[in-house]
Amino acid sequence: MRPYRKIPRSPWTVAAGAALAIVTAGAFSTLAGLLVGPLHEDLGWSRASVGLGSLVNMVVYGASAPFAAALMDRLGMRRVAVGALCLVGAGAGLATTMTAPWQFVLYWGVLVGLGTGATATTFAATVTERWFVARRGLVTGLLTAASVVGQFVFLPVLSWVIDTYSWRAAAAALALAAAGALPVVWAAVREPRKDPGRTDDTARPAGRTDDTARPAGRTDDTARPAGRTGGAARHALRTLARAARTGPFWLLAGTFAVCGASTNGVMWTHFAPAAHDHGMPVTVAASLLSLIGIFNVAGTVASGWLTDRADPRRLLAVYYALRGLTLLALPLLLTSAVDAPLVAFTVVFGLLDVATVPPTIALCRAHYGADAPVVFGWVSAAHQVGAGAVAFAGGVARDAFGSYDPVWVGAGALCAGAALLALTVRRSGQAGREALTPPVPATPRRSRALPASPPPCR
Template identity: 40%
Template sequence: MSSTALPERSNRKPRFHYGWIIVLLTFATLLVSAGIRSLPSVLLVPFQDEFGWSRGSISGVISIGIFLYGLVGPFSAAMLLKFGTRKVVASALSILAVSLAVTPLITSLWQFELLWGIVSGLATGMMANVLGVTVSNLWFVKRKGLVVGLLTASAATGQLLFLPAMAKVSADYGWRTAVYAAVAGIALVLIAVAIWMRNHPYDVNAAPYGTDEIVKPAAFTGNLFLAPLQSLRLASKSLAFWLLAGTFFFCGFSTNGLIGTHLIAACGDHGMLEVAAAGLLAMMGLFDLFGTTISGWLSDRFDNRWLLFWYYGLRGLSLLFLPYALDTTPAMLVVFSVFYGLDWIATVPPTAKLAGQTFGQEKSGMIFGWIVVAHQIGASTAAYGAGVMRDWFGTYSQAFVLAGFVCFIASLMALRIRRAAAGKVAAAA
């Protein structure tokens, strides 16, 4: 976002940069959002048992939510610039809380589709990875890769905190109690955002971290709905965009759409209790917290294309190992959880960094939002497709193996991204 330099309003520098408080609030927001988006994996089997809906039908609703979660991203980036982080996040959290509070009253599949496929998908999409990228661009000049890594890791931490707790509450007290507990978590974060969130460093008389120049943000002048579409038109002329979007499609296909949605159910097919299976996802979240944070640090220092090559390749190997792990001992599932967890969403920091290098910081938020759309289309495809394949074959093994091989394709695609085009594309922007 372009800015107009103004004289410093104070010569006094704070000892602690307020940007880190914004990072903490954004971390908590993304943590809760990710936890809510992962909640359907806990509810899949209880809904099947109580309402008699097929696993494919429930997966279809989850698929719609995942798709809308991604689709709203580019428009969320524009709204964050126009209305400010505080208003947008507070509004999204409020809508999400209302949606969840009504969920225990549902009796029909269409109601589940409305609340979780549409409303929840749109609300959580306003707090997707685009929020983390926007915050890092506005508040930081240095340490951007590290900040994006930390905020991306919040999705993993959301699973770490939410899934075992929600699975335990659901098993002991019923899924409705678990949903109400999630509403309470949203309310706490909403209060914190309303009190402490700020839109820009200028609001607290500070310069972005890594610089001494206090600047006033320029007003958002583009059309709220046309600006993201114009950014997509610009990006679509670049091969780098299609390679980034293509690799991110396979990223979503092999992570939250497949493992995040179906691992608990797949473990249940092999006799593992729901709480124990949720613990495996939580373990992945713990290791991804380290893996994605380290990935952000690495993205500031190494060629991001080669980072993506290794991330996708290693993820593919772990997914090919998963059917074997399910058929053997729980110890093998622990090995899978550790290995896969380190790589869960480590691809986000280098992808965001490449988008920023290629399209410039002003456009990168909305363009990265479109790259996330590709991610969520992949996730949506896997969420629905794996459920249908489970209904057809009685097992998830084919879906896991397919995802492993597409990761190898993504690994090779990453090496074709040419940074040499960055200057030309950024100049066109």
């Protein structure tokens, strides 16, 4: 009989370890926006060159997410999460030695992009899918908010470090943060399975009350989907091929691409330099982004709670419509000082920023069942493609027109289109699940026959 583990593998322990990994990786997504000015002034790089590195980072981030989700089926969540933290730490450490733009593309674009992609929302979706049955929307919101916590906790600190010391010191600080998170994540993150000979339920996913609640095809407490053989890359690509034959996949990917374009692409990459163009100090702009991050947490958790109770399609439509209106108003609000209208913008945008994640994951789960984490990984890839395209286009627009105003207006118009697309996603996920699920032998009619209605009370 194997001995008891020192750390109980309870769902909330695993969620806490996953949250730490997500918080740490989330800090890396904010530094790129703070580096635009310093790299331009210190190394003489154009904003378009810095934007290219951000584009590569976001595309690699998105492209790695579905493969990371599939790799978790083979290697487990812990190994993938720890490997991702090693990648982001190495990328940040090497970034301190940069002297040419191609190095920024390699270190920040590729290495950090791979690491943050593996510990992104697909990681949150996988943890939720394997460890929770009840309150999945709420847990998804909490883990998604963890990424935002990493952004607003580290953002003012990194801004102060850059202003006081240098951008290299900020990159080194992030590398140390990733190294410090490694042992805790290794100890906390586990797969939901029981040790032989144990009779307790510490490894049982939250919300599961007995063995009858296991999904079909499971023969033990392992939450990895059954029947998945072959390489992780092959599984991810096959899932993409099957999902791409369904309409909801393209609608969700399209709306999530707009989500990335209107958040990571403009706000987290270009808000600080845009505010600086209006005479606002970078540290003040970073504080406003931190305020957005604070309200991100409230908005994402509330969105997860609402997703358990309302139609996710309508939630997405409302979120995108309101986000578009705020972006259209932003050029009129940016000044050298922080006033009440600008604070109101940060509050409203913060509530809407990451609120789209829980409804999108819920729609993936409804349409694609057990393959939802991998499908959501591909949807997240579209998110990052949209984010990277607008991050690059924003730098080009600033160099060409001397203003970010066309970018804000364009992003607002995209949000209006995404609101309409969200309403066209059909309610039932039966067709999507049939496209992803291989046929199974028919069960004899008598074994699954159920009475049409309960017998009358006598």
